Amino acid sequence: MIITLTTDFGYKDYFVGSMKGVILGINPHAQVIDISHEVEPYNVTAAAYLIKASYLYFPKGTIHVVVVDPGVGSTRRSILVEKNGSYFVGPDNGVFSYIYQEAQKIRIVHLTSQEYFLNPTTQRVPGPTFQGRDIFAPVAAWLSKGIDPLKLGEQIQDPVKLPLAEPRWVNNGTLEGRIIYIDRFGNLITNITRTYFSAVSPPEADQGPITSGKVILKGKILALKGFYAEGKPGEPCVLMNSCGHLEVFINLGNAQQQFEASVGDSIMVRVKRSNA
Amino acid sequence: MIITLTTDFGYKDYFVGSMKGVILGINPHAQVIDISHEVEPYNVTAAAYLIKASYLYFPKGTIHVVVVDPGVGSTRRSILVEKNGSYFVGPDNGVFSYIYQEAQKIRIVHLTSQEYFLNPTTQRVPGPTFQGRDIFAPVAAWLSKGIDPLKLGEQIQDPVKLPLAEPRWVNNGTLEGRIIYIDRFGNLITNITRTYFSAVSPPEADQGPITSGKVILKGKILALKGFYAEGKPGEPCVLMNSCGHLEVFINLGNAQQQFEASVGDSIMVRVKRSNA
Amino acid sequence: MIITLTTDFGYKDYFVGSMKGVILGINPHAQVIDISHEVEPYNVTAAAYLIKASYLYFPKGTIHVVVVDPGVGSTRRSILVEKNGSYFVGPDNGVFSYIYQEAQKIRIVHLTSQEYFLNPTTQRVPGPTFQGRDIFAPVAAWLSKGIDPLKLGEQIQDPVKLPLAEPRWVNNGTLEGRIIYIDRFGNLITNITRTYFSAVSPPEADQGPITSGKVILKGKILALKGFYAEGKPGEPCVLMNSCGHLEVFINLGNAQQQFEASVGDSIMVRVKRSNA
Numbered sequence: 001m002i003i004t005l006t007t008d009f010g011y012k013d014y015f016v017g018s019m020k021g022v023i024l025g026i027n028p029h030a031q032v033i034d035i036s037h038e039v040e041p042y043n044v045t046a047a048a049y050l051i052k053a054s055y056l057y058f059p060k061g062t063i064h065v066v067v068v069d070p071g072v073g074s075t076r077r078s079i080l081v082e083k084n085g086s087y088f089v090g091p092d093n094g095v096f097s098y099i100y101q102e103a104q105k106i107r108i109v110h111l112t113s114q115e116y117f118l119n120p121t122t123q124r125v126p127g128p129t130f131q132g133r134d135i136f137a138p139v140a141a142w143l144s145k146g147i148d149p150l151k152l153g154e155q156i157q158d159p160v161k162l163p164l165a166e167p168r169w170v171n172n173g174t175l176e177g178r179i180i181y182i183d184r185f186g187n188l189i190t191n192i193t194r195t196y197f198s199a200v201s202p203p204e205a206d207q208g209p210i211t212s213g214k215v216i217l218k219g220k221i222l223a224l225k226g227f228y229a230e231g232k233p234g235e236p237c238v239l240m241n242s243c244g245h246l247e248v249f250i251n252l253g254n255a256q257q258q259f260e261a262s263v264g265d266s267i268m269v270r271v272k273r274s275n276a
Numbered sequence: 277m278i279i280t281l282t283t284d285f286g287y288k289d290y291f292v293g294s295m296k297g298v299i300l301g302i303n304p305h306a307q308v309i310d311i312s313h314e315v316e317p318y319n320v321t322a323a324a325y326l327i328k329a330s331y332l333y334f335p336k337g338t339i340h341v342v343v344v345d346p347g348v349g350s351t352r353r354s355i356l357v358e359k360n361g362s363y364f365v366g367p368d369n370g371v372f373s374y375i376y377q378e379a380q381k382i383r384i385v386h387l388t389s390q391e392y393f394l395n396p397t398t399q400r401v402p403g404p405t406f407q408g409r410d411i412f413a414p415v416a417a418w419l420s421k422g423i424d425p426l427k428l429g430e431q432i433q434d435p436v437k438l439p440l441a442e443p444r445w446v447n448n449g450t451l452e453g454r455i456i457y458i459d460r461f462g463n464l465i466t467n468i469t470r471t472y473f474s475a476v477s478p479p480e481a482d483q484g485p486i487t488s489g490k491v492i493l494k495g496k497i498l499a500l501k502g503f504y505a506e507g508k509p510g511e512p513c514v515l516m517n518s519c520g521h522l523e524v525f526i527n528l529g530n531a532q533q534q535f536e537a538s539v540g541d542s543i544m545v546r547v548k549r550s551n552a
Numbered sequence: 553m554i555i556t557l558t559t560d561f562g563y564k565d566y567f568v569g570s571m572k573g574v575i576l577g578i579n580p581h582a583q584v585i586d587i588s589h590e591v592e593p594y595n596v597t598a599a600a601y602l603i604k605a606s607y608l609y610f611p612k613g614t615i616h617v618v619v620v621d622p623g624v625g626s627t628r629r630s631i632l633v634e635k636n637g638s639y640f641v642g643p644d645n646g647v648f649s650y651i652y653q654e655a656q657k658i659r660i661v662h663l664t665s666q667e668y669f670l671n672p673t674t675q676r677v678p679g680p681t682f683q684g685r686d687i688f689a690p691v692a693a694w695l696s697k698g699i700d701p702l703k704l705g706e707q708i709q710d711p712v713k714l715p716l717a718e719p720r721w722v723n724n725g726t727l728e729g730r731i732i733y734i735d736r737f738g739n740l741i742t743n744i745t746r747t748y749f750s751a752v753s754p755p756e757a758d759q760g761p762i763t764s765g766k767v768i769l770k771g772k773i774l775a776l777k778g779f780y781a782e783g784k785p786g787e788p789c790v791l792m793n794s795c796g797h798l799e800v801f802i803n804l805g806n807a808q809q810q811f812e813a814s815v816g817d818s819i820m821v822r823v824k825r826s827n828a
Contacts, residue, residue, distance in 0.1 A: 002576055004569060010314075010460035011287065011563065014330040017280060017311030021334035024278055024307065028335070031576065032309075033584075035569030038562075041461055042528055054566040056676050057685065058573035059580070070528055073503025124332050125470075128503035130518035133333065184562035185593055194677075227625025227680035242682035252594055252622055286590075286736035287563065290606040293556060293587030297610035300554055300583065304611070308585075317737055318804055346804055349779025400608050401746075404779035406794035409609065 001144035002031045002058060006051055007067040007132060008039040015130070019065075019137040022118060026141035035064075042070040044095050045162060045263070049181045049189070051088070052098035053243040060085035063140045065132075066095050073128030078111040078135050079159060080149055087149075089140045091131070094162035101164065111135065112153040116142045167192050167269075175269040177246065179261060186254030187247050188217075188261050192269065194244035213271040217248055218259055277420035278307045278334060282327055283343040283408060284315040291406070295341075295413040298394060302417035311340075318346040320371050321438060321539070325457045325465070327364070328374035329519040336361035339416045341408075342371050349404030354387040354411050355435060356425055363425075365416045367407070370438035377440065387411060388429040392418045443468050443545075451545040453522065455537060462530030463523050464493075464537050468545065470520035489547040493524055494535055553696035554583045554610060558603055559619040559684060560591040567682070571617075571689040574670060578693035587616075594622040596647050597714060597815070601733045601741070603640070604650035605795045612637035615692045617684075618647050625680030630663040630687050631711060632701055639701075641692045643683070646714035653716065663687065664705040668694045717816075719744050727821040729798065731813060738806030739799050740769075740813050744821065746796035765823040769800055770811055 003023060009015035020032050035054050039047045047068040055064055069076075069091040077092040081099055083106045088096050092110075100106065118126045118134040126134035139152060167177040167190075177192040215222045215238045222238040223231065231237040231251030236258065241247035248255045248267070255261065279299060285291035296308050311330050315323045323344040331340055345367040353368040357375055359382045364372050368386075376382065394402045394410040402410035415428060443453040443466075453468040491498045491514045498514040499507065507513040507527030512534065517523035524531045524543070531537065555575060561567035572584050587606050591599045599620040607616055621643040629644040633651055635658045640648050644662075652658065670678045670686040678686035691704060719729040719742075729744040767774045767790045774790040775783065783789040783803030788810065793799035800807045800819070807813065 002573075002580075004573075006569075011310075012312055012314035013459045014311055014326045017282075017309065017326075018330040018333040020309050021278075021280075021330065021338070024309070025333070025335040028278075028307075031580075033569065033572050033576070034563075035566055036564055038564035050566045054570040054573060056673075057570040057577070059577040062573070071505045074505040121332075125520060127516070127518050129515065133518065183565045229623045229626040239681065240679070242679050242685065244677060287586075288588055288590035289735045290587055290602045293558075293585065293602075294606040294609040296585050297554075297556075297606065297614070300585070301609070301611040304554075304583075347781045350781040397608075401796060403792070403794050405791065409794065 001027070001029070002033055002062040003140045003144055004033045004035050004054075004058065004062060004064045005037070005067075006035040006039065006047055006064065007037045008041045008043065008047070009037050009067070009132070011037055015132065018133050022133055022137040023141040023144075026138055027144050030141060030144045033058075039068050042068065044068050044070070044093055045164075046181055047095050048097050048162060048164075051096070055086055055088075055099075058086070061087075063087040063089060063143050065136050065140045066090040067132040067136055068095055069093065069131065072131050076160075077156075078131060078139075079156070080109040080111055080139065080143070080152055081159070082107040082109075082149055087140075087143060089136050089143070092160050094160045096159065097162040097164055100159065100161060107149065108156050108159050109149050110153045110156045111139055113151060116147070116152055164191070170268075173271055175271065177267045177269065179248075179263050179265045179267065180245075182256050182261065182263060185249070186256035186258075187241075187249045188255050188259070188265075188267075189241065189243075190246045190248070190267050192246040192267070194240055213269050215246070215248075216268040216270065217261070218265070220259075222248060277303070277305070278309055278338040279416045279420055280309045280311050280330075280334065280338060280340045281313070281343075282311040282315065282323055282340065283313045284317045284319065284323070285313050285343070285408070287313055291408065294409050298409055298413040299417040299420075302414055303420050306417060306420045309334075315344050318344065320344050320346070320369055321440075322457055323371050324373050324438060324440075327372070331362055331364075331375075334362070337363075339363040339365060339419050341412050341416045342366040343408040343412055344371055345369065345407065348407050352436075353432075354407060354415075355432070356385040356387055356415065356419070356428055357435070358383040358385075358425055363416075363419060365412050365419070368436050370436045372435065373438040373440055376435065376437060383425065384432050384435050385425050386429045386432045387415055389427060392423070392428055440467070446544075449547055451547065453543045453545065455524075455539050455541045455543065456521075458532050458537065458539060461525070462532035462534075463517075463525045464531050464535070464541075464543075465517065465519075466522045466524070466543050468522040468543070470516055489545050491522070491524075492544040492546065493537070494541070496535075498524060553579070553581070554585055554614040555692045555696055556585045556587050556606075556610065556614060556616045557589070557619075558587040558591065558599055558616065559589045560593045560595065560599070561589050561619070561684070563589055567684065570685050574685055574689040575693040575696075578690055579696050582693060582696045585610075591620050594620065596620050596622070596645055597716075598733055599647050600649050600714060600716075603648070607638055607640075607651075610638070613639075615639040615641060615695050617688050617692045618642040619684040619688055620647055621645065621683065624683050628712075629708070630683060630691075631708070632661040632663055632691065632695070632704055633711070634659040634661075634701055639692075639695060641688050641695070644712050646712045648711065649714040649716055652711065652713060659701065660708050660711050661701050662705045662708045663691055665703060668699070668704055717743050719821075722820075725823055727823065729819045729821065731800075731815050731817045731819065732797075734808050734813065734815060737801070738808035738810075739793075739801045740807050740811070740817075740819075741793065741795075742798045742800070742819050744798040744819070746792055765821050767798070767800075768820040768822065769813070770817070772811075774800060 081088040357364040
């Protein structure tokens with residue numbers, strides 16, 4: 001059984017290692033896979049995008065532990081989310097907002113059964129500062145051994161949701177999106193998704209389907225491409241990325257630096273319609 | 277069987293990968309778990325803290341390989357340490373000092389049996405510059421296959437120990453500690469431990485047990501908290517961390533930057549006694 | 553069966569995690585081992601050195617996936633290389649140049665059989681921008697399940713090769729090499745290998761075997777050492793490293809910084825001959 005880890009714990013400390021030790025102490029047969037531990041500290045939105053972008057590529061039954069948790073130790077709840085055979089374990093702070101968004105059938109359990117938390121000894125004292133090790137890791141390990149999720153706590157219906165920035169129609173011909181994530185290569189991932197144009201009705205749908213568009217970032221028109229190597233070196237481009245999001249890039253360059261871009265920056269799509 | 281790795285080799289080179297290859301070539305069933313490879317280069321003290329902070333969270337029988345080794349190739353010994361069913365493999369340069377400190381019953385073996393080192397071929401030539409791959413990885417792999425530790429070399433009684441900074445009583449009411457580690461979040465971990473107050477007799481113990489205290493760093497009084505989210509943003513705070521060490525933090529901030537703190541910096545605890 | 557990963561994807565994004573998910577979805581028994589994901593973005597030469605330096609330390613049958621791929625999505629081919637029981641999967645952009653160089657018997661397959669690529673679903677749409685996940689990961693996973701390499705595509709004989717910088721004899725007594733890689737410690741790895749002096753005939757071989765030499769970097773004579781700790785602090789030194797390459801180092805220091813060195817910089821070896 002696979003357990004993935006996504007945290008802002010970084011790679012220099014002992015945090016991730018001790019989570020793995022706790023998991024393997026409970027289930028020696030678990031396969032623990034790192035998704036990322038370099039989420040920007042406390043950036044719940046970035047973690048939400050990462051888990052959305054990767055969980056579909058893991059087999060059914062995989063348990064995804066996400067710990068980006070500025071409120072650790074406070075009254076925020078610890079939860080388990082179950083959706084189409086995938087499991088998610090972490091704090092109830094909105095980090096699973098994208099999971100809820102896409103969900104048809106979903107089950108959320110508030111983790112309260114302390115018998116599935118870290119088993120304390122004289123030298124191993126669980127505390128309120130490291131729930132990744134003391135709550136989420138052991139719960140994931142028990143889950144990977146097949147325990148019934150309902151033994152871990154009570155079902156809830158009101159998980160915390162992030163106010164995820166949705167693209168909005170500024171007018172009939174202009175869609176405004178936002179940069180939601182910037183990757184290692186400086187590529188700018190936006191909240192405008194492949195399914196967006198078909199799923200969202202523009203203000204006046206009878207003006208016909210969208211046939212072409214211009215994408216504009218900070219006053220600059222971006223060239224539309226199918227893959228990175230199509231861009232000329234230095235040329236600001238845009239493509240539909242491997243997770244179905246519109247993404248700004250510069251082939252062999254760094255769009256973040258060239259545009260001095262940040263998460264939250266606005267991006268415009270001007271569309272033409274067949275009968276406009 | 278689990279083998280953990282803690283090194284200053286970083287993540288950009290091939291060093292860690294080839295250690296794992298050597299281990300799996302000897303024992304295909306070993307589970308190799310990274311604790312950290314971002315120990316500051318040559319910082320033996322930081323590695324000593326990391327392995328102390330994590331080994332208790334791994335199941336019995338786990339083998340911990342630690343390679344922070346500025347003296348590689350010189351006359352410093354290679355050793356195996358066995359303690360309460362946990363194993364430690366690495367250079368005899370003090371990196372296991374915390375392990376000795378807490379130990380009741382311990383066994384240390386000087387690794388001299390070359391038949392358990394890397395098996396050379398025409399193209400794989402072991403040498404004096406990479407003992408992580410050529411000595412520690414293969415020894416750990418053989419150990420994980422159940423070989424008797426005493427076949428790996430001869431027992432010794434005089435391992436190298438770091439002069440670990442102990443807190444000291446400046447006077448009856450003032451304990452001076454030191455920062456021993458700074459984590460990714462800029463939290464400052466000190467050498468003042470949970471068990472310290474009970475274990476160390478203050479100069480005049482008949483003055484009664486400590487009932488409260490003030491913690492002072494660089495002239496600033498720190499607020500005492502139970503978990504991170506209790507701190508107001510920007511407020512310098514202190515808590516007993518998840519490994520039982522006093523730790524300075526700023527909620528959603530960076531104490532290292534705000535205090536311009538370094539490892540070795542002094543921290544003061546002023547205590548009050550019930551009958552003083 | 554072991555599958556190793558070497559990429560320039562970094563550790564902050566979801567790229568590596570989703571490759572592992574795809575692999576384990578196809579072969580739950582695969583052991584996925586990271587060699588490095590911190591290859592400098594788009595630096596094919598650095599990746600070529602890393603895989604050369606590590607693959608010999610993995611057991612026979614290991615599958616090495618290397619994805620440093622500035623041309624992803626373009627017409628560059630995807631290939632599988634088989635050599636002495638080791639397998640290599642990645643783009644045909646020269647990243648396996650060192651593998652070809654040392655090879656006696658080798659087989660190269662152009663990966664064209666789409667039935668072994670990522671299996672698309674409504675939500676998982678393979679595309680031209682992430683072939684690490686959509687082609688190389690699934691092909692490696694099928695290979696680890698024992699599929700015949702020839703089912704994956706057709707054999708080719710003309711793989712792309714990097715113009716690997718070879719050392720050259722400037723005159724009978726002077727060999728000029730180049731820095732080809734700089735590691736985390738600032739050590740400068742050159743293209744002058746252990747086997748070089750015996751393998752390459754100097755211009756006038758009848759002048760006798762080389763008995764000693766001076767190594768010079770940027771006008772400075774380097775001290776010849778057997779291991780790092782032999783160097784005095786601050787002293788520029790050179791040794792034959794653990795992969796059989798001449799390597800410039802400064803004990804407990806950083807040669808890259810002290811020499812302001814870059815990949816491609818020239819290094820000179822002045823040799824003396826027994827009968828010159």
